[in-house]
Amino acid sequence: MRIVAAAALAIVLVTGAAAWYGASLIANRGTGSVFDIGGPFVLASARGGTVDSKSLAGKPYAVFFGFTHCPEVCPTTLYDMSNSLAGLGDAAKDFRVFFITVDPARDTLAAMKDYVSNFDPRIEALVPSEDQLKQLASDFRVYYAKVPTSDGSYTMDHTASVFLFGRDGRFAGTLAYDEPAATKQAKLKRLLGG
């Protein structure tokens, strides 16, 4: 009888501990994701000078990683973003969008300047050094890799999501490439409204 009681108590204790541990994991994940993506940066801008993430305090912004030799994802994302910005009107007037190249070897400041001139003027091109890019990839949890092609050149694999940051400077979610335009617009409205 005593053994049964002891076993029951043990089960209660173990279950309770597991539940507490599980709850703490969920709680940590909840706040962790908000704090963990993104990081401070100072990067060369195609407009001249640099952009320091410190200067973005109080302003919502978005970051997209890509490259100009990109046949589909990058131009489509920037084109969709231009449309979104036009549709957001005044709510997006202090919203900034940064297009950061994952191919700084080919994407010079001049090439990036030319490229973004095709899109909404709020989209600003930034060119990191290879070392800065490594740090950004780690801070933003972004994947990028060169993929050689038969003509001796290469293309790039890369994370295609747009990272959103709120007025408080914190990570506020992503826009996924294959998400419907209406979903993206709703997310942007929420970001800019807060």
Place this chain on the structure above:
Amino acid sequence: MKLINQIAFASALTLASIIGMAAGDAHEIKFGTLVIHHPWSRQAPGSADVAAGFMIITNNGKQDDRLVKATAEISTGAQIHDMKMVGDVMKMSELPDGIVIPAGATVKLVPKSLHIMFTGVKDAIAEGEEFSGTLTFEKAGTVTVDYEVAAPGGDMSGMD
């Protein structure tokens, strides 16, 4: 007088766009047992030196064929590529063996999937323009096709 000129100009533009659309609608190339539906591309940013080509290919024959090569007048190169989204990562791969078009089947070259990647694009292509290119199939041989250029972000995959 100025107004009349403007109206005339606008009408001419409208007419031109209607004719352009009509030409774009009937866009199917029959080549042996292959049918190539509506090759199209997308307006690329001005300074971009790459663009993508899309189309739907049906093989009505009894033998598999294979798209092995492409060229285009707008570019120095053209590669056959596959693109996949793996989670949130866009992965691109060149298909050195081309794309098999199985007997009796339809293969779709559409956004976020198989496509021709034009490299070394000399002059920016703009919405409404057309450009020609060739497709070489292992068995059927080489055929010339015209690509219609869609708006940036546009999609003509659903068109005949």
